[in-house]
Amino acid sequence: MSESQQPTANSYLDMELLRFTTAGSVDDGKSTLIGRLLFDSKSIFEDQLDQVKQTSERKGKSEVDLALLTDGLKDEREQGITIDVAYRYFATPKRKFIIADTPGHIQYTRNMVTGASTANVALILIDARKGVIEQTCRHSIIASLLKIPHVIICVNKMDLVDYDETVFSKIKTDYENFASKLDVQDVRFIPISALKGDSVVNRSENMPWFEGSTLLYTLENIHIGSDQNHIDCRFPVQTVIRPQTDKYHDYRGYAGRIAGGIFKPGDEVTILPSGFSSKIKSIDTFDGQVDEAFAPMSITMTLDDDIDISRGDMIVRTNNQPEPKQDIDVMLCWLNTKGPQPRMKYTIRHTTCEAKSMIKEIRYKLDVNTLHRNESDKNITANDICRVQLRTTRPLLVDSYRRNRNTGSIILVDEGTNETVAAGMII
Amino acid sequence: MKNYNLTHLKELEAESIFVLREVFAQFQNPAILFSGGKDSIVVTHLARKAFHPAKIPFPLVHIDTGHNFPETMKFRDDLVEELGARLVVGSVQKSIDEGKAAEEKGKNASRNVIQTVTLLDTIEENEFDACIGGARRDEEKARAKERFFSHRDEFGQWDPKNQRPELWNIFNGKHNFGEHFRVFPLSNWTEMDVWQYILAEQIQIPSLYFAHEREVIWRNNTWLPVSDFIQIDENEVVEKKNLRFRTLGDITITGGNESEADTLEKIVEEVAAARNTERGNRADDKRSETSMEDRKKEGYF
Numbered sequence: 072m073s074e075s076q077q078p079t080a081n082s083y084l085d086m087e088l089l090r091f092t093t094a095g096s097v098d099d100g101k102s103t104l105i106g107r108l109l110f111d112s113k114s115i116f117e118d119q120l121d122q123v124k125q126t127s128e129r130k131g132k133s134e135v136d137l138a139l140l141t142d143g144l145k146d147e148r149e150q151g152i153t154i155d156v157a158y159r160y161f162a163t164p165k166r167k168f169i170i171a172d173t174p175g176h177i178q179y180t181r182n183m184v185t186g187a188s189t190a191n192v193a194l195i196l197i198d199a200r201k202g203v204i205e206q207t208c209r210h211s212i213i214a215s216l217l218k219i220p221h222v223i224i225c226v227n228k229m230d231l232v233d234y235d236e237t238v239f240s241k242i243k244t245d246y247e248n249f250a251s252k253l254d255v256q257d258v259r260f261i262p263i264s265a266l267k268g269d270s271v272v273n274r275s276e277n278m279p280w281f282e283g284s285t286l287l288y289t290l291e292n293i294h295i296g297s298d299q300n301h302i303d304c305r306f307p308v309q310t311v312i313r314p315q316t317d318k319y320h321d322y323r324g325y326a327g328r329i330a331g332g333i334f335k336p337g338d339e340v341t342i343l344p345s346g347f348s349s350k351i352k353s354i355d356t357f358d359g360q361v362d363e364a365f366a367p368m369s370i371t372m373t374l375d376d377d378i379d380i381s382r383g384d385m386i387v388r389t390n391n392q393p394e395p396k397q398d399i400d401v402m403l404c405w406l407n408t409k410g411p412q413p414r415m416k417y418t419i420r421h422t423t424c425e426a427k428s429m430i431k432e433i434r435y436k437l438d439v440n441t442l443h444r445n446e447s448d449k450n451i452t453a454n455d456i457c458r459v460q461l462r463t464t465r466p467l468l469v470d471s472y473r474r475n476r477n478t479g480s481i482i483l484v485d486e487g488t489n490e491t492v493a494a495g496m497i498i
Numbered sequence: 499m500k501n502y503n504l505t506h507l508k509e510l511e512a513e514s515i516f517v518l519r520e521v522f523a524q525f526q527n528p529a530i531l532f533s534g535g536k537d538s539i540v541v542t543h544l545a546r547k548a549f550h551p552a553k554i555p556f557p558l559v560h561i562d563t564g565h566n567f568p569e570t571m572k573f574r575d576d577l578v579e580e581l582g583a584r585l586v587v588g589s590v591q592k593s594i595d596e597g598k599a600a601e602e603k604g605k606n607a608s609r610n611v612i613q614t615v616t617l618l619d620t621i622e623e624n625e626f627d628a629c630i631g632g633a634r635r636d637e638e639k640a641r642a643k644e645r646f647f648s649h650r651d652e653f654g655q656w657d658p659k660n661q662r663p664e665l666w667n668i669f670n671g672k673h674n675f676g677e678h679f680r681v682f683p684l685s686n687w688t689e690m691d692v693w694q695y696i697l698a699e700q701i702q703i704p705s706l707y708f709a710h711e712r713e714v715i716w717r718n719n720t721w722l723p724v725s726d727f728i729q730i731d732e733n734e735v736v737e738k739k740n741l742r743f744r745t746l747g748d749i750t751i752t753g754g755n756e757s758e759a760d761t762l763e764k765i766v767e768e769v770a771a772a773r774n775t776e777r778g779n780r781a782d783d784k785r786s787e788t789s790m791e792d793r794k795k796e797g798y799f
Contacts, residue, residue: 088504
């Protein structure tokens with residue numbers, strides 16, 4: 072990558088943010104790929120590289136092991152594996168990237184789900200020699216369940232199959248056959264060699280038959296403007312701002328982050344669950360009033376009327392409201408080693424709202440390798456994904472996860488340990 | 499059609515403001531850990547934005563090692579006055595006098611490690627249940643796995659292998675009495691983001707970040723400022739250099755870089771061209787490969 076491809080002071084103010092997740096096992100080249108993206112975008116500093124060189128030498132490795140750049144905790148380095156989600160950062164003049172680097176083994180499904188929850192793009196690696204394997208299916212199913220808007224399939228290690236187009240085409244066909252069962256809108260295929268650098272940052276001279284874009288170009292240009300919901304107006308109130316100073320004596324602002332839609336001053340709004348209606352008086356920020364607000368902006372809203380509004384309430388457009396529901400169908404990923412207990416009550420958190428809940432029924436357990444629905448095995452433990460029905464103590468203002476990731480997601484908290492034990496996508 | 503997309507700095511800002519408001523809503527007694535460095539200054543600036551037009555609803559907590567740059571102290575006091583915020587100072591000297599912490603000895607002695615004692619005592623005395631810090635995931639490998647809401651047990655310790663999963667933007671700050679959380683609103687920011695934001699927002703920062711002339715000695719591959727707190731060997735030469743600091747810690751462990759960057763624009767250019775990480779000049783990170791992880795487990799910042 073040339074110097075001119077680094078962000079400059081000017082380009083920096085126009086950059087977008089793209090979050091992507093990578094999942095993979097030890098030997099499919101994931102660390103090498105991340106290492107190359109970081110290295111080629113000059114995000115690796117000399118002192119970091121020196122440290123990795125020293126460690127590589129101490130471990131008796133002949134080459135510098137770029138995978139060490141992405142290892143974090145002591146245990147991980149000692150065991151040579153990734154245990155937890157690690158976040159990495161790099162930037163080009165067009166975009167800043169956040170990589171959620173997650174382990175790919177089935178026992179780390181919960182970490183894959185965590186990484187996938189905020190991602191715009193899922194990067195899935197396939198070893199060209201092995202083709203579509205169980206792990207590929209697992210990663211794809213998780214990407215589909217978590218509704219990652221874009222999937223990029225990197226067919227890696229093309230150098231080991233002589234850059235053969237037929238190998239790539241066969242994998243593409245195999246994957247497309249499998250993916251027809253999934254709910255993924257945008258899938259792209261790129262043949263690469265992370266080790267040699269083919270089609271990662273630079274076009275490959277070894278694969279003139281491939282007319283698509285390189286991985287980095289794709290990441291820089293994939294359209295993410297529609298990844299947020301800009302249709303259904305949803306504003307969960309986080310807190311109420313009341314300065315009570317002389318200057319702002321009667322000021323009452325509702326602070327929060329827009330979860331969907333576009334709000335403008337003058338809009339007719341309804342406050343849920345109370346059902347009172349009002350009009351937006353102003354949309355305030357520290358830098359002044361704005362004439363519209365959309366996800367994921369953090370703003371403060373004032374209304375024409377004095378209404379009792381507090382945290383957990385939701386301000387919506389009067390003509391487009393979420394459904395208040397007490398019986399909620401959810402696809403649940405269990406995160407804790409202690410499985411769900413019968414009749415046990417969990418705190419449920421949905422946007423800024425909190426209630427108590429109970430798992431009324433486990434419908435089936437989903438096999439994340441095959442999509443098979445197992446209705447007889449309802450023994451749920453960490454890393455299991457299951458379809459359940461929840462009953463809550465009060466109605467939650469929900470949308471389907473497919474429609475809006477912000478208002479369609481929940482977590483369950485164990486009231487004894489305070490741990491987050493499950494994450495759910497509302498159906 | 500209009501493009502409803504935020505720039506990356508605006509999106510990071512929106513995320514941080516959301517996190518700060520969650521802290522206010524979920525905790526009884528939160529505080530900002532304020533070191534006087536650029537990251538905690540940016541956190542304080544974001545808190546100001548999050549609760550405008552009300553005042554910042556958090557006190558600023560400074561763990562005072564006694565080994566400060568005088569410039570940092572003046573900056574701290576001026577900012578506290580401007581914000582009308584409450585300042586809480588935890589004194590490392592007091593911890594030493596009370597026998598709770600022992601001063602390190604020798605040429606490279608610092609109070610970096612023992613300030614954890616003072617920090618945890620200050621949290622306990624004031625019953626803070628959330629401490630907001632400016633740490634970023636890009637800073638150090640142990641920090642790459644840190645959560646936005648990071649749980650600490652009743653001993654103030656971090657268990658990296660047993661962290662709460664954090665999905666979407668739903669943060670779980672539930673805790674038992676005596677436990678607390680560390681919260682990191684800048685988790686997804688990089689050093690470059692911070693500098694660009696300081697430039698874009700014209701945020702005031704201590705003069706130490708700008709190139710200036712200072713008496714220094716060459717030690718451990720960096721220019722260490724001459725102060726009352728370091729012993730200078732006979733063979734070490736005091737020189738005058740034009741330099742600036744990329745990070746600010748104690749005066750005993752913070753090395754400077756030779757630099758001509760005396761404006762924010764020039765600093766941004768310098769950071770963009772830098773080939774070493776900002777913590778490369780911090781003696782506290784060089785003690786071992788896992789020094790950050792080890793200190794964090796004990797309850798360090």
